Amino acid sequence: MPPVELLLMLLLLATVIVVARLKDLFAAAMLTGIASLLAAGLFVLMDAVDVAFTEAAVGAGVSTVLFLGALSLTSRREKQQERTRILRILPIVIVVATGAALIYGTWDMPAYGDPDAVIHHHLAPDLIAETEEKIHIPNIVTAILASFRGYDTLGEVVVIFTAGVGVALLLGGLGLRRRDAGTEEES
């Protein structure tokens, strides 16, 4: 593994271990944002800039703000609680088992960047050859998301809209809304 990737990976590992062990929820929320930023750096190194963009903006930016917003409604420190021995050991067993299963799964995957991998020989060559000719824009990712798969993307936007409506209905913020509606009527 190249040194920059290795460094980012080690920092990511250290960050998530600290997040799991911290009792200070404010520091944990900030470190979660840093973990997202490190992940975004890794995505850039893998040439997945669109994904890195999203990870940095959503993971490191917006979700950290929402964590802090939720924190302002509760206390800053995690409550001390008595846990039985099985409850202390069970989470780490589940995490290690899941991690081991995932690593076992990667053994069947082609090597990273392998040009002979199946995924690079199915649709990718056609899309790379024909995007310029059919859609006339240089960004193949945008062409696939917006045009070739436009119907899927419409569905995704509806999902985001539905999520927003769900949060608005569940969490409300109705006080703000009513006052806005009131000032609108007055003006």
Place this chain on the structure above:
Amino acid sequence: MRPPSRVREMPILRVIARALVPVILLFGLYVQFHGDFGPGGGFQAGVIFAAGLIIFALTFGVEALRQVVSVVLTERLMAAGVLLYGAVGVLAMFLGGEFLNYSALDPLTTGHHGQHLGIIAIELGVGIAVAATIMRVYYAFVGRRLDGDGEATEPALGAEPGEGTP
């Protein structure tokens, strides 16, 4: 947590936010309209734009932001973004193509401009819907109070101190 009123008295935060927010919003627009050529697109642009406005709210207070973007406006824009996307698809049908076949938007040429127009329009719809949704979720978190069961209200992040039920 430190009371938000103290945060807004910090001159360094205020000065940096004042300088950064316009740049972030401009960058959001760049990502929005440059998505056909570089990385990015409607989703990333919407998130960046909303993040810029949220930084504004964190430093200058939610009230200041609500004078620019009201809660009702975010809800209308959420729907408007989705409808803009769908309308492009329906328009393509009226012009003789299939649903979301942007080539039909430009019947005069072989469809080059139609594809371009369609992608810009639907990306704009995505951007508007995403930015408005994130703003709405932020308002939902900030507008939430503990006053439902008579407990003392604590001002939420970025909210005005002393702000309670109307």
